[in-house]
Amino acid sequence: MNWRVVSACAVGTSHSAIGQGCQDSCWATVETREGRPPVLALFVADGAGSAPHGGEGAELAIQAAAAFMQGALAQPEFGLSDSFAVDCVMAVRDCLYTKAAQSGLKARDFATTFLGLVSTGQSTLLMQVGDGAIVVDIGNGLEVPIAPMGGEYANSTHFVTDEDAISTLMTKAFSSPVLRAAAFTDGIQRLALQLATNTVHEPFFTPFFKVLSAATADQEDEIQEALARFLNSDAVNERTDDDKTLALAILLAQ
Secondary structure (H helix, E strand, O other): OOEEEEEEEEOOHHHHOOOOOOOEEEEEEEEEEOOEEEEEEEEEEEEOOOOOOHHHHHHHHHHHHHHHHHHHHOOOOOOOOHHHHHHHHHHHHHHHHHHHHHHOOOHHHHOEOEEEEEEOOOOEEEEEEOOOEEEEEOOOOEEOOOOOOEOOOOOOEOOOOOOOHHHHOEEEEEOOOOOEEEEEOHHHHHHHEEOOOOEEOHHHHHHHHHHHHHOOHHHHHHHHHHHHHHHOOHHHHOOOOOOEEEEEEEEOOO
């Protein structure tokens, strides 16, 4: 078994208008290990616009999560459980708090959301702190197991740097591999979800998964470029002025 993955980030028009770069970051990969089934990992992060180093925080969060996964993959075996999610988020927090201390700043200066999906041949684990969402198909069609997480006030959310991040962390585990998956930041929530019912807007995803299922390995770079163009298109920018990140994966037919 194996997955095909693609991901891209695009700066929002509200940020580019003031000369600000994209404050999202992502990592989407399939790790293969000799003699063992491959492992899918999708991580996305959205740096807080109110944080002076939110974009750097998002990038550091993804780097820390990727490093945590490399450590897990180096072990003879690992289980996907709540404790795995907590350990991953703690690794992200440690990275951000260390960076803040080294820079003479506060952790909230690097505030960012953090969402992750890890899937093996036997199980799938979702983890989330903050808004954005993870959409999965475990065999019953596309669903949103964890609702986008709003904060105490309108247009606010939770961040992995918050003191209560571990208690805020939401997880969902499945005892099977993911067939289709998407992880994205809140910049495209209104396009990808029916927020009133917390359901998937399937027409948004259908073309992506159709292309991924039919693509060859040689076409992955082309698909990546097409996804980046889509996220930066007028059609998308007319619906949202925020940064946009989308990571997609589909389990290939045997």
